[in-house]
Amino acid sequence: MEHISNLFGLDRASLRSLFDGLGEPAYRAQQVYSWLYEKRAPSIDQMTDLPRALRERLAAAHEVRWPEVMERAHSVDGTVKFLFKLDDGATIESVFIPEERRRTICISTQAGCPLKCAFCLTGIGGYKRNLKSWEILGQVAVVMADHPLTEARGIHFRAPNEAPWNIVIMGMGEPLLNYEATVASLRILMDREAFAISPRKLTLSTVGILPALEKLMLEPVRPNLAISLHASNKALRRELMPIEDRYGIEEVIAAARRYPIPSGGMVTYEYVVLGGVNDSPAHARELVRLLRGSKGKVNLIPLNPAPEIPFAPPTAQAVDEFCRILAAGDVTVSVRRARGQDILAACGQLHLKREAAPAPVAS
Ligand code: SAH
Secondary structure: OOOOEEOOOOOHHHHHHHHHHOOOOHHHHHHHHHHHHOOOOOOHHHOOOOOHHHHHHHHHHEEOOOOEEEEEEEOOOOOEEEEEEOOOOOEEEEEEEEOOOOEEEEOOOEEEOOOOOOOOHHHHOOEEEEOOHHHHHHHHHHHHHHOOOEEEOOEEEOOOOOOOEEEEEOOOOOHHHOHHHHHHHHHHHHOOOOOOOOHHHEEEEEOOOHHHHHHHHOOOOOOEEEEEOOOOOHHHHHHHOHHHHOOOHHHHHHHHHHOOOHHHOOOEEEEEEOOOOOOOHHHHHHHHHHHOOOOOEEEEEEOOOOOOOOOOOOOHHHHHHHHHHHHHOOOEEEEOOOOOHHHOOOOOOOOOOHHHOOOOOOO
């Protein structure tokens, strides 16, 4: 059988050379680009402003394909976890999180994760591979199509009067270890003629892979940045995050301070709070000293527990006190509320293989 290639995931330049090869004018590439990423047509057949003959010619060797949804798990709080099965059998997860004023999609960039942070279920599950651009963008397309703003003739259009989409690259994997596919996806997500996600509504979370972070700073359009810190000093961070040996906490913070955030926003420093490990007043004071003078804000994330995670959540008092010390030290701080815990969709609970994940706990 002839090889059928996926149009979804191709950027403008690739579409242009494809149509060039077919002897078609450049504006056809632009039409298809818009169908793929602005109108998000699920098939070539629905690209109705292309002549039927051209659609048939295209369909002989190409298709539009998003990752296959294996399962949707619905949380009592409205959060939906999507489990996707990829062509090689790898599984990845995305999470849809409805909020009052926005709707967040949390997406993955790798199947599994090689970083092995001690408190994260994805790392404990192991690493399989980098995702391709179409697999990254496809998660967004599937979730958006599942929660359409306005539906017209089976194709989903954006409507400005609805809660805006917010996208966080905080699912499985380390995005800056999959730089090319991640940045190619970011460009299409932020392109006004494609998904049109405002850079302020797109956040990339990373442990701080320094050479890649430096490259990202040079991109003409950049997303918000969240840095996974999780410790207030090098020794503690090394215990929790093996990557500390390659890219140290001080260097990572120094790079983050130079990161040009969209519209003068702030870098977020994520801090998973582990009961009795990194949650003492002394840690909080150390964190104040570490971040002094930086424009960043700290997001405290009380540990989302799972049987395989060898840590316990902090007490509410410890989090309050930690928060109070940061605020008193002039560090902007917030506490993240866990969503979708009952379906293991909360931060750090995304797992490589569904079969290996513990049974969902009733809430
Ligand atoms: N590799 C990137 C992207 C993954 S984001 C990064 O580390 O930033 C995943 C976020 O989930 C991390 O910031 C981490 O703070 C958080 N996380 C991981 N395990 C967690 C857990 N068990 N409980 C709460 N948050 C967790």
